[in-house]
Amino acid sequence: MLKKLDQISKLIGKTPSKQCNSRHINLFAKLEYYNYTGSIKDRAAFNIVKEGVISGDIDRETVIIESSSGNFAIALATLCGDLGIEFIPVIDPNINSAYEQLLRLLCKRVIKVSEIDSTGGYLLTRIATVKAECANYKKSFWTNQYANANNYLSYYKGLGNEICEGFDRLDYLFIGVSSGGTITGVSRRIKEKFPKAKVVAVDVEGSVIFGGKPKKRWVSGIGASMSSTLLKQALIDEVIHISHDQVIESCHSLMKEQNIFAGASSGAVYAAVKNYVANDRIAPEANVLFICPDRGNAYLDTIYNRDWQLMTKEQQLMEYSPL
Template identity: 35%
Template sequence: MPVISAPHSFNEGQLYVDLQPILGRSLYLKCEGFNFAGSIKLKAAIEMVESAERDGLLTKDSVLIESSSGNLGVALSVIAASKGYRFLCVTDSRCNLSTRLLMEALGSEVHVIADLDANGGFLGARIDYVRALCASDERYVWLSQYTNPGNWQAHYRKTAPEIAEQFPQLDVLFVGAGTTGTLMGCARYFREWHRPVRIVAVDTVGSVAFGGTPGRRMIPGLGMSMRPPLLDESYVDEVIQVEEADTIRACHRLARRGFLFGGSTGTVVSGASGWLDRHGSPDLTAVAIAPDLGERYLDTIYQQTWLEDLYGDRVLHGDDDEREEADDGARDSEEVTAGSAGAERASHSGEHRHRRGSRS
């Protein structure tokens, strides 16, 4: 049995959920939420903190500071508490209340930004605040997840090899796009692999990470209000953008089968499901990455009043839910047919897709 003395020493990296019974398509979901930080961000946080320690940037008087919509803030709170550092997380009003309370319980300070930036998001304002504090006091050490190579290197060294070990015949990998650390680390690894793997980035509508028009985004995790500095699109074969309403439906569909996941996972599963309905084949090996679990979203995407206020009282009555309610028993060929039809309707109404040229 594992015996640890530091919370960041434990991270279950080889747990997958077979979504075939739920989606009617073969898709393996890599669960990254089983650690003391509760998300995939623990990997990047460890890499960035330990790199700063090796470079002599952190001392006993240092104050870690980072801009985060939630999960990286929790991961850094766990590490800071374990290592004895002070930590200030600069977040915004979309951050889940439970996430803010969790960071504070771990001894971190939390500053909430309420003003939107020029792109209609909070990221620019958060970064401006971090830069101002760093300029005012040299004790602050900004890890900068948006530009720090340790962000993607963590997934090049850990996440991608974990997938490769379990799925040596991998054909397509679906990765959510936020800072694009996970995306770039996995994409770089599989570019060098023994067989071609199609890398599909899943973003949220309203994000400008891959271009497009900025829009309202209420679910934290994926999406950016600026182009991610770490992003190199030459490693990405295709980009799928998913409406937040479809994210919510996917989360509730999984929850009705006993799997409570976060908003980022709902986005990735929704995008992957639609892609597989259009392009999948029985012999295709597909994996999607689930960044976190759903407990921190109980007062948002799993709370009826919050949903109705933001998305209307019909948000849970889309194509996916109607199909799920029509056949809540065993999944058979009829559900596969209905799933294809539902995905086709979604492709004309809510989901926006951008195709990238295939790699040679």
């Protein structure tokens, strides 16, 4: 398996940075959708599995199980397919239908939970299902992206290094947060070379990662309904929360202004950059980098669909109306 992993490693990382249109600052976007399965999560999936193989926790008989409805599940499913081992994603009814279809094509078995947990969501049900399912196999492995240090170490060694190599000076870095793996690894690495660089964590309204009040979230890929132990190691200078309307608007701006067709978290970080620029919080000629974790394809039915935007607003109004 190590030989195969070595081959696959060549398909991950060394993603391009695009110089963006900007009048007063030097703005760059790191296009992580150039990775193997189309997202930043290839880095985490690869490193977690590789370290599991090296330590002997994963071999040909192991069944890998994870609670993920998004890019991490797609990355694991593809990687496990290449290695000839089984991967079982645990998903819930909120999954994007294209992602569910793809996971069902890639995996022999997909578990879709339906029971709402005590927090009103599915996360606790999904985690309990992962644990119960792991116990059903002689050899199983829970990748546990919210607590596995090999998640953030993949970004320390990979993305963080690439950023250090790509810049002589870096003043600002904007990163979207979910499991916290990216920001933890990248912030630790870049502060070694650029101690004065400002790291801005971008989260969305309704996410509890940085202690916000839980609220129904309509965009996927950014935010979380539980906080991550990985973030204790992160070197974050500021946290900024973006509203859902801003995320949607900003994805469209990213396309119009920069010709970048990207997912929700890219829109969120772009909104954060623009917010800083509009408030004169970035000095002229500063070198500013933001990360684009995935492409816009998976969001064509939602963020890039005007009907969905209207529908969610109605639903949000119904949900939060004082009546």
